[in-house]
Amino acid sequence: MQQHPARTSPQHAAPRRATFRTASTHATRAALAVGATVVALPLAGHPVRIPFTAPGHVVAVSAGTVAGALAPALPRRTRPIPERLSGPAVTNAPTPVALTPRERLALGASGTYIGEILRVRDSAVVRWPERVDRPLTVWVANAAGLADWRPAYLARVADAFGAWTRTGVPVRFRFVQDSSAAEVHVAWTDRFREPYSGRTVWSRDEHWWLTDANITLALHHNDGSPLDEDQVRAIALHEIGHLLGLDHTTDSTSVMAARVRVRELSAADQSTARLVYALPAGHL
């Protein structure tokens, strides 16, 4: 997997492109790098957002310029939502009626930040196919050679994966010892040059299904102070959220805030993940 890591950029700089092409196929994929900072440090910048490279064309995204992008994704009621889902329970259960993705979005959006995600993704959902029976394979590096490394970080990262699994999303994880056999790689770095504590780069296919992902976690803040175990777990939670297809929220009580201030998944984090996985991948 080729990467174009996020580069240092002044705030409000023009977005940068990230592209990914497989060497073995002609398929064009898109890669997204997303970084986050953790804890309540006075942070000097905002994570650089790298926009999508959609198959065959580039969509440049920059904050504030796509505020209206959600509008096309809001459901247009083309047929009534079944009463059993929108109103009081009824006896004599009716024949199940399949909901359209927009109806599912309308029913499930409350209490989530799905709107914020769709706004920066041109109203597209990106996620993994159901991976319950065939869990995603995850390899977590051991960074024993890096300063301030603590073996306990490994368990904290594993616990962060478990926290997302417990939300009920149809994705399970299986940790493997062979990095070459893993779809998800978690690596460590001493620190980022940018004000990040973690970064995720993922790839999707032309149908918006995720195909692989790499997470990098820092052992030190940008200012050189080490992250403690709780902070490592928090930033791992955040990056695994990206891995699952979530994006940032302005809600600072959620772990998917760009600057992570909480230590656990919020109700909104959990509801948003479940809703993403109730929707099909691709444009709504």
Ligand SMILES: [Zn+2]
């Ligand atoms: Zn992030």
